Amino acid sequence: MARNEMTIKAHAIAYWLLPERATREVFSRKIKVLARQFGSRLFAPHVTIFIAPENSRAPLEVLRELGPLNIELSIHNIGFSEEFTKTLFVQFATNTTLQQLGDAVWKASGAGDRYLIDPHLSLLYAKLSPETKQRLADKIRLPFREVCFTSICAMRCARPTTTASEVERWKLLAP
Secondary structure (H helix, E strand, C coil): CCHHHHHHCCEEEEEEEEECHHHHHHHHHHHHHHHHHHCCCCCCCCEEEEEEECCCCCHHHHHHHHCCCCEEEEEEEEEECCCHHHCEEEEECCCHHHHHHHHHHHHHHCCCCCCCCCCEEEEECCCCCHHHHHHHHHHCCCCCCEEEEEEEEEEEEECCCCCHHHHHCCEEEEC
């Protein structure tokens, strides 16, 4: 990417729901194996529940308003797409409690637009052929059908994130 393109790309604050520790370790191992296999970047397993403009309310203040959380999501399937940040992913069933949490973040952040959550947890960010993605999706086996999410964080990221170098520049803002 040309230097001038990097400076004009918009940034945002992404609020991530994080799985409880044991499940997070299972997902992290899968992400690590796939990243090594395809030479891609590592990232924390997460479900994006809201994306706010970079100039919205301070993330730490937003997170303080939420209090403790414990949300269980059911795995729907393993999917893939052309979208870089959804190369290969775990799709969760939609959930009213999850959307209510996303709406609480939306209101606390002071952002203008509501965000409809597409609850998925990415396993790989890479540019691959549809056949390779299908083969990978068919092979993924997880030792659980439900995932419990117990914490949330805020990350600064390029919007949209479309390259491995942009993933590298993600920055934890809170907590």
